[in-house]
Amino acid sequence: MIDENIQEIRRQLADLSTEHRDLDDVIARMAADPFMDQLRLQRLKKRKLMLKDQMARLENQLIPDIIA
Numbered sequence: 001m002i003d004e005n006i007q008e009i010r011r012q013l014a015d016l017s018t019e020h021r022d023l024d025d026v027i028a029r030m031a032a033d034p035f036m037d038q039l040r041l042q043r044l045k046k047r048k049l050m051l052k053d054q055m056a057r058l059e060n061q062l063i064p065d066i067i068a
Contacts, residue, residue, distance in 0.1 A: 027041065
């Protein structure tokens with residue numbers, strides 16, 4: 001069961017990473033456009049930050065607890 005949880009976390013992490021990378025590309029293209037929609041750009045950046053936070057939480061779940 002633990003291995004299944006780890007695999008699920010890794011799958012979720014890969015999905016979030018792909019979405020994060022895609023958003024990065026979209027944001028870069030939008031920023032290059034002089035007639036960009038500023039509000040949409042802000043929302044995409046906010047979504048990208050949320051994805052980064054979710055990825056960090058999932059990565060922390062993969063780190064085993066160390067008993068001191």
